[in-house]
Amino acid sequence: MTSTEEDGPSSTLPRRQLGRFLRDRREATGFTIAEAAKLVDLSRAVLQRIETGQIQKVQRQDVQALCEVYDVGREDTRAAVDLATQARFKNWYHVYGGLFSTAFNMYVGLETAAHRLTTYHDQHIPGLLQTADYAWAIIGAFPEFTSPDDVDRRVEHRMKRQALVTRKTNPVQLDVLLHVSVLYRVIGSSSTMAAQLRHLAEMSKRPNVTLRIQPYSAGLTWGIPHGSFIVMNFGRTAKGEPLEPPVVFIEGGAAQDMYLEKPDEVRLYSELATAIQDTCLGEVESRNLLRRVAKEHERREW
Incomplete structure (x- = not known):
């Protein structure tokens, strides 16, 4: 698929990712919104809307100027300007899902901002709960x-991401649904699997983590082979509106x-997650199964 600028609403994802990047760089350099806006001849309100992803057509020259003020490197500046370009495209996410470097990794940016993650996996354990050996x-x-x-660098990065779950202040709410086959698929070695499953059992006791396992007897939810997915929610304002x-x-x-960000698509996967959960073992039963x-993997190791 080739993206072209279209009428109608554009994807919010590149705008939100660009806004997070510019906000993080501004805060790292110690500028207030008002100070940074003045330096690039923008109003405070406009810069605030850029940082929150509310402007559909961000001007490339404004992004370039902000990057210069924040002393952003050439490669990241080029990627930021490219994000401003792609923010105009309605179907951006179909083409550019994994394009950018760590600073512009769309998934990591969304994961970091999320208040709740509801994840279903039928192939492997989610990265936020992996041990280093499993990863x-x-x-x-x-x-x-x-x-x-x-x-090693990639594993280190994955381990650092797990602070989202274990931090003391506002840890992400992580709701994990695993197909039972994930427990038996040997990743690395039997000893690696044994340690990983014991780690999962311990993590499932955290107040911000729920973990439930879908048994083989559940069959196909809705009768369809749907595969793994993650539903990301970002919390609400004091008025109850989504952030x-x-x-x-x-x-x-x-x-x-x-x-996927269309309301009907998000609703469909949210309902699918609920349907899967309805077929899962309870939390205590799931922990005991882990x-x-x-123990079975440990016996195989011998």
């Missing part, structure tokens, strides 16, 4: 990552990642 086995298996140092529109993320694997399967 190394997954990342290291990808054919493009041939350097151990490269794999940001919710988003569904579907990891593409060997293909392109997909981000420990039981961990």
Whole structure:
């Protein structure tokens, strides 16, 4: 699919990602919104709307000027200006899901801003709950990552992301639904799996984490093979209005990642998550199953 500028509402995702990036860089340099706006000849209100992703057509020259004020490097400046360009495209997320470097990684930006993540996985354990050994086995298996140092950096980055779950102040609410096959698929080794499942059992006791397992007997929810997905919600204002529109993320694997933000699409996946949850084991039963399967992996190791 080739993106062209279209009539009608554009995707909010690049605008929101660009806004987060500019806000983070402004705060890192110590400027207030009013100070930064004055330096680039914008009003405070306009810059605030840029930072919150509320302006549909962000001017490229404004992004360039802000990056210069914040002393942003050439590569990240070019990516930021490109985001301002792509923010005009209605179908942006279909094409540019995984394009940018760490600073512009769309998924990480959304995950960091999220208040609640509802995730269903039928292939592997979600990154926010992976052990380092399990993550190394997954990342290291990808054919493009041939350097151990490269794999190490990626694993380190994944481990740092887990602070979203374990931090003391406002940890993300993580609702995890796992198909039981994930427990038996050996990633790395049997000892790696045993340690991973015991880690899951411990994490599931945290007040901000719920973890439930869908058994084989549940069959296909809605009778369709739907695959893994994540529903991201971003909290509400004091008036009860969403801080940001919710988003569904579907990891593409060997293909392109997909981000869905149309209300009907988000509602469909939210209802699917609820339907899956209705077929899952309870939290205590799921935790006991994790420990039981961990013991099975330990016996295999011998």
